[in-house]
Amino acid sequence: MRKLTQILKFKRLYSSESFTNSFRILAEESLVSWLDDSSKQPKIDYLIVDVREPADYTTAHIKTAINIPSTVMLGNNAPSFFGSLLAQQLLHPINNEFRIPKNLVFHCQLSLIRGPNSAARLIQLLDEEKRRRQRTAPDSVKELEPTDIYVLDGGFKGWSKAFAGIRPELIEGIGKK
Template identity: 40%
Template structure:
């Protein structure tokens, strides 16, 4: 499905778990979305951004379940903050963050590429960060989730 098939609302942050799907399936932070590292670093910039727009749409739809998230006047947007993590956030998380930042710079500078991935002219580059300590650090400190999980993500990314 092409990103232009959706209309989105923005969310405050999008937590991207760049571990392999089998690691994500075993255990993950409840608000995280799996975006495997090998895919993110091997795709061309417009595809990376299209994937992020798609992931953002799924996160928005799940956070607004039952609400009207497909209004006609909404435009494709990204979360205001993208937080990357892997197991320890030493290699894959930071590398994926750099790749996505480069992809965003590349796509958002080019009007045709913006339109290709469904982003309007007013879309700003989100703040990009890496979760300190990765999944291991989070699970040691906040394995139960909930509001404590959100405070940790916002304060320690």
């Protein structure tokens, strides 16, 4: 019953139409297929953003994931936020322009609060930045348009439970949970 309550709360929080875009839930199997597909390049075709604290990330994380803690993701300053995205390689250069990867996947430990909040915050910041650029530099708006923004179903805990024993190469870090 507790899990059902969490799911209902999650749906109520993130089904808002306050964003022009929204994120979707990504099944673990879909992410595995991206990781296994040699034609897809991490940080270009997709980017996995682990929003847990750095100590948790260092201990164990999903293969190719980068760490941007939720405290950074949920900050209020959009210009410094995008600067930190550049520094963390969330934006990548193509023909001397910065573009967001085609698919962004956010997760925290359970993907119930920090992961969804971070995905929703990114959508909000992208919308704000698009509006700003439409006024000042309309040609640069396209670089802010990823194909899809996802939250990983089950978070790192679900991922670890599903793959630690059968596909340990999908988990990196010093402690590999």
